[in-house]
Amino acid sequence: MQTATPVQRRHTRPRADALRNRERIVAAAREMFVEFGPDVPLDDIARRAGLGNATLYRNFPDRDALVREVVCSVMDRTVRAGETALAETGDAFAALERFVHVAADERIGALCPMFSSTFDEHHPDLEAARQRAQEVIEEVMDRARAAGQLRTDVGVGDLMVAVAQLSRPPAGTGCLNVDRFVHRHLQMFLDGLRAPARSVLPGAAVTLEDLRQA
Numbered sequence: 001m002q003t004a005t006p007v008q009r010r011h012t013r014p015r016a017d018a019l020r021n022r023e024r025i026v027a028a029a030r031e032m033f034v035e036f037g038p039d040v041p042l043d044d045i046a047r048r049a050g051l052g053n054a055t056l057y058r059n060f061p062d063r064d065a066l067v068r069e070v071v072c073s074v075m076d077r078t079v080r081a082g083e084t085a086l087a088e089t090g091d092a093f094a095a096l097e098r099f100v101h102v103a104a105d106e107r108i109g110a111l112c113p114m115f116s117s118t119f120d121e122h123h124p125d126l127e128a129a130r131q132r133a134q135e136v137i138e139e140v141m142d143r144a145r146a147a148g149q150l151r152t153d154v155g156v157g158d159l160m161v162a163v164a165q166l167s168r169p170p171a172g173t174g175c176l177n178v179d180r181f182v183h184r185h186l187q188m189f190l191d192g193l194r195a196p197a198r199s200v201l202p203g204a205a206v207t208l209e210d211l212r213q214a
Helices: 016-036 042-049 053-059 063-089 092-105 108-114 124-146 156-166 175-193 208-213
Strands: none
Touching: 016 042, 016 053, 016 063, 016 108, 042 053, 042 063, 063 092, 063 108, 063 124, 092 108, 092 124, 092 156, 092 175, 108 156, 124 156, 156 175, 156 208
16 A cells, blocks of 8 residues: 655745735834824724725734734834945944934834733744844944944933934824924934033933833
8 A cells, every 4th residue: 555645835925916915004004003003993004005804814813913013114124224324335323323214214113102011022023123123223333333433321222212202203293293303303312422422421321121121
């Protein structure tokens, strides 16, 4: 009696239209999370993306999965901006500036409220995205310090707190009303990071680990 040969399953890539649909959902979700907060109905997100509810749930079975994808995609784009600037110019402070301004355009500060008590902040995808972001930002800041461009008493946590605060609209203020000020104020902050420092900062440089413990 012959033994049947196991059938080798072929792993096919998602179709191009399926990938585009997923990207449309993530883009729409990011826009609506910024405009209305993390509790916006998923059906409204599907409508903004121009897709049916079934397509959204086929890609993201629950809200946490969608929030996680939005957060990871935002971090990935901001990190790539810093990497690209560093590769193109070799100027570490210019790369830091590019990262900060792209992070503001991505509304990275608006992502903070999405981390609810039920959200798994330690999901492997989020941990990997955070680790990559931390490594890239630390490398850029270390290079800027070594070149004498960046003051020595600031840490990655200082940078991220400032970017989050300056890119997030004040409570009760529409995003569009303050958009024109965001990059102006971020550039003032960036100028304050340049060496030599004009003042002594109170306390110690803040790390990302400090933020996680807080």
